[in-house]
Amino acid sequence: MIKLSGISKYLDKKFQRTFILRSIDLEIEQGEFVSIMGPSGAGKSTLLNILGFLDEPNDGEYYFLDEPVHNLSERQKSEYHKSHIGFVFQAYHLIDELTVYENIEMPLLYRKVKGKERKSLVADMLDKFNIVAKKDLFPNQLSGGQQQVVGVARALIGNPKLILADEPTGNLHSEQSEYIMQLFKQLNQEEGVTIIQVTHSDAMAAYGNRVINLQDGAIVTKNPY
């Protein structure tokens, strides 16, 4: 599903080039649950952003479903965002002015889904995550764990093939974290959704079936912790 070869990302400052990612080669198959680990500044988030088309590498090639990403136009990228990729953020990133229902509904609006279908899709999602009672609340009326559940629901409503999660449990306490991870695991196993998450925690990484360790922008084999 994903094939990176020689991906590099660096910043040029006057006389010095600082590498964030160094020549990353990576293949991820459909249906995998991958955890990217590494210390702060290792380049985890940058890698994730590149995988999600939010950032562009300076060097190297990226094939998504055998399609060369470096040749995609902005429009095509946003098509993929609509149909193939869902994002989950550490800070949840819900829109504060919209209710739970409306936040979950939003991706469907950009996809021009008809009103009736939209309603049933959102209802399914609310049902699936047990948040029907919360549908008219605003994000600031929810706990962090509940907000992240909404975040996950929003990422899933477009029925994506790939979920990219940047420290999804970073702001949550352990019980909430476990719940979110169980959710991911369930999605991965029962619905075959590919999941790539960035995490600091071994416990969270354990939910996945593969770990990629990053250190100073390069993939290393041993656990750096």
Add this chain to the structure above:
Amino acid sequence: MIKNYLKIAFRNLFKSKTYSSINIFGLSVGIACSLLILLYLTNEFSYDKFHENSDRIYRAWVHEDYGDGDIYWNTTSPIRLKSSIEQHIPEAELVARRYIYNDRVKTSQSAESFSESIQLVDPEFFQMFDFELLKGDPEAVFSQPTNLVLSETAAKRYFGTTDVLEKTLLVKVMDDFMPFTVTGLIEDHPSNSSITYQVLIPFEQAQKLFSEGALNGWFSVSPETYVQVSQSSDAEKTRAKLIDMMKLELGERWPQSNYTVGLQPVTDIHLNPNVPVGIADVSDPTYLYILAGIALLVLLIACVNFMTLSISRSTSRAKEVGIRKTIGAERTHLMYQFWGEAFLMTILALGVGILFVEFMLPYFNQLSGTALNFHLNTQTLSLMLALIGFISLVAGIYPALILSGFKPVEVLKGRANIKSNRSLFRTGMVVFQFTLSIFLIASTLIINDQLDFLRSKDLGYQKEHILVVQVDDNPTQETGFTGMMEEARQRTDLLRSQLAAVPGVKELAVSLHTPADQGWMNADFRDTNDKQYQFNINLVDPNYLGLMNLKFIRGRTFSEEITSDLQQGMIINQAFADALGLEDPLNQILPGPDFQNHEIIGVTDNFNYASLRTEVEPLAMVINPVIIFSGIDNIGVASTQPKISLNIDTENIPKTIESIQQAWKSISPGEPFNYYFLDQAVDRQYRQEEQLSRIVTFGSTLAIIIACLGLFGLASLMVVRRTKEIGVRKVLGASSKGIIILVNKEFTRLLVIAFALALPLAWYAMHSWLQNFAYSINIGITSFLIAGIITLIVAWITVGYQSFKATIINPVDSLKGE
């Protein structure tokens, strides 16, 4: 989708109430201001367009050119022009003249008469113009020379009803009251008509009013002549025919005067300052442009507010942009969204703005001297649509174009490297707003300074406590000016004896003109070397100069004891002496060859008998006008009604006026008692400047209020953004004072830049305006400094309040969020 946008727009609106209300209030004031001024402008530009054939109706002008710049151009024309056009110009369908004179009118029942402007018109007047005849037959209202048409207002004034057909009104034509039969009732002229009227009588009556020479000559211009041409006419051909017509009429005399007749479109009259003024009302378009400029400035400041505030809020909106983009929004989606929000805000502002318009309209009418109404019709609706379009486009341009371009990675991580150029833009906007504010405030101050100067300058004569009574009299053919002045003087003597017992009246005297009169009697003559001299004339009685307390540089005033003064005496002002090139004009005479025996007995200083816009022009004052009339080539006469000036005591003025009125009634029964105070008349000369001053004051007040609202919003958002910084500084030991200074410093720097930009702009604008005056103040730095300081203080208070609020937050609270 639209529903979702609307939802988010509304929730944003309610979430940040301060921000929204500042925005909506500022915009609505801007909208109200521009709506008012647009209403005014459309009214000005709609003048005379309501006539069905307005594109085919023209006013004739006549132009004489004797070479050497000796040019006479008039929009009043010879009386005989109508018959010549009818004879020679086949495409002229209708020709109508109008002439106005002021005289008295009364009903047969009442003994008292009223001053009225009486208008002579041809019967074609009622066919050419679309003034509706409410009663009477438009074809036959003037079938008799003694028929008369009344406007609705005039009908109610004289008869208390509009049921006036067949009633009789007595109108003074020359020396006698003549009975006229009312045969028509005409609607009051619309407010946007240059042609106004009250009482209309047939033009045939001109036979009684004008001399043979004026009736048949080509060189005496009195009425306006309007021509309606046929649809198929060709302007170029008509022009040529008019020239041929004049060549034919004047024969071999034509080359001397190069006499041409031309046509000015009727719709051009109101706003074209290049064509001389005739009888029709005109307005000065310069002040319209200033007005429109101020409206645009206020609107721009309000739009800039909207922009700066949305820039400041972009940090929080940026996150939304990032989220929306990661879930598949395209840039165009976001542009629609942000423009939609600006649109919504504008619509709300428009609603509030309309309320403001309703509220401010009476005040605005007072400012501009109009009677505008605000109705929802297609015209105002399209105006409003245009405003909404303009504002939402301009105000929404920043969020729509810049915010929508944010990269999700950057904004979601909170590291927006667009920050530096964004703050440059915001800084630019703040500077722009304050430049305009300082510009307007400084202009207001300078205009007011000049007005004060105009009002308080020593004019060289006494203007306080002088009551002027108009004598309602015209010179007759038999008596002329001498007789008229003589009559007025006899009446003054009568009045003086009547008023001898009234303690309030100190002195009284007669003159043809008093200072501040519009248009003085003026004349010119050539000396033996063919050098031309132009001067103004005042006919006075021996007491007048003393009453006015004029200062003499040489010689003396008139004396009743010296008989030669009454017959031959002449007093000139210094400007005339300078023009004549006479070192010592005493006992000299004017250098023209034909003047009767006369003698200059005194020279006054250059007192400002006209407005301070013009330099003092040469002036001659005589008791016996014949000594001047005998020697001059041309004369211009604006008013023939003498005036009696009374110097009265300051005590108990109403009672004194009452006594004067009693005395007036007994010596001039049936004649209206029209009076005014000289100092008020002098001030009235500057009415236009006062109007300008009020409008600019109004505009600058609005501008500074809106700009400060914007600053308030900006400061509050900035303080929110810097709460953490302020918290850290406090923890490290900064005092509240230090922090307030820190925040204010940023804005102060911007104000200094704005001041530096506004200074030359305001100086240039005011300098050009002051060129209108021969006597004006020097622009000092004080006005600018005051404008700068006012702005600075208002800005400090606005920002200081916000920063003070920030400093009293406990740093523990402000830092916890991180």
